[in-house]
Amino acid sequence: MTVLAAGAGVGGWAVYAKLNGNITPDEAAAAELARYEKERPTALVRGAQNILLIGSDSRSGDDNARYGRDPGTERSDTVILLHLAAGRRSATAVSLPRDLMVHVPGCRRPDGSRTEPVFTQFNYAFEAGGSACTIRTVEKLTGIRVDHHVVVDFHGFKEMVDAVDGVEVCLTEPIDDKAARLRLPAGRVTLDGEQALGYVRARKSLGNGSDTGRMERQQHFLGALVNKVRSNGVLLNPAKLYPVLDAATSSLTTDPALASLRGLYELVRGLRDIPTERVQFLTVPRESYARDANRDQLMEPEAEDLFGRLRTDEPVTVADTDGARERSGHGTYGRGDGTSPEMRGNEPSEGDSPAPTFSGNTAAEDGCG
Secondary structure (H helix, E strand, O other): HHHHHHHHHHHHHHHHHHHHHOOOEEEHHHHHHHHOOOOOOOOOOOOOOEEEEEEEOOOOOOHHHHHHHOOOOOOEEEEEEOOOOOOOOOEEEEEEOOOEEEEEEEOOOOOOOOOOOEEHHHHHHHHHHHHHHHHHHHHHHHHOOOOEEEOOHHHHHHHHHOOOEEEEEOOOEEEEEEEOOOOOOEEEEEEEEEHHHHHHHOOOOOOOHHHHHHHHHHHHHHHHHHHHHOOHHHHOOOOHHHHHHHHHHHHHOOOOHHHHHHHHHHHHHHHOOHHHEEEEEEEEEEEOOOOOOEEEEEEOOOHHHHHHHHHOOOOOEEEOHHHHHHHOOOOOEEOOOOOOHHHHHOOOOOOOOOOOEEEEOOOOOOOOO
């Protein structure tokens, strides 16, 4: 009995050590952020946290190289600001378009040289100075303190999906996309890792070809992934949990505070009890950039309203407004009374004003209707 117990303990430690060693700590980003600590925003609400999730389009490594040549640069294919409310009463994931025009500060390049501040599209920040430059750009844009960050590449994303035995989505029409290597029927489809990567990355051949549709697919997919992890007992079943943790940790580069199983556990522990209807996804309110219709700019005052609510940990409400999105091509925003900000004006009404409603979806929604 003692031998068995000792064996189990050694085995458990070996598993812990392996998973713990999988995670890559982003020491360079930590050092760069410390250099600019005085200019970074202050966290306003105790217990609330903001995590920047960065999907890298790196072609380094044999598996990632399958998706095109490595041009010597690495951009942020997807960036999501995840706000976890104090008390973990809700989680709000805000997509930041890669073509959003922003002020990128001067940043340290991997070779030690520094870039000049520039007004350009958002995904340049990651190319110029990696995660630290992206974080500083987001903080300057939003006024929100980024507490943690996570970077995942193509291979890691696929491994995560395969580790949960695929994720079910609902397609309103068949997909035949040669560029994304994706051919799927309409209706309910369970995507494996390779299919899922093509689905969330495809842009020109699906929908209206805009980044808007791509981000909406990503948001619906992440909602379906949350449901899959919670519904099939992964979190409570060690046999199912280990391959998920192995895939997840092998693909992650995080800030040093998260670069351990303990750090990740502390982060996700409070997420288990958030109802799926309070796990929300939306895209930052934006519109076509005045000087280039192929770029975006923040839509004000809607974007600042959203950022302000996240800074002070106020509730954010999302609603599916597909019709309005199809008409405008971008996210919509309102006060829950059936009118747009332009129709209502910007003056607050007397008494308690209802929280604004942003265009988006929740993890509880089923794309099949």
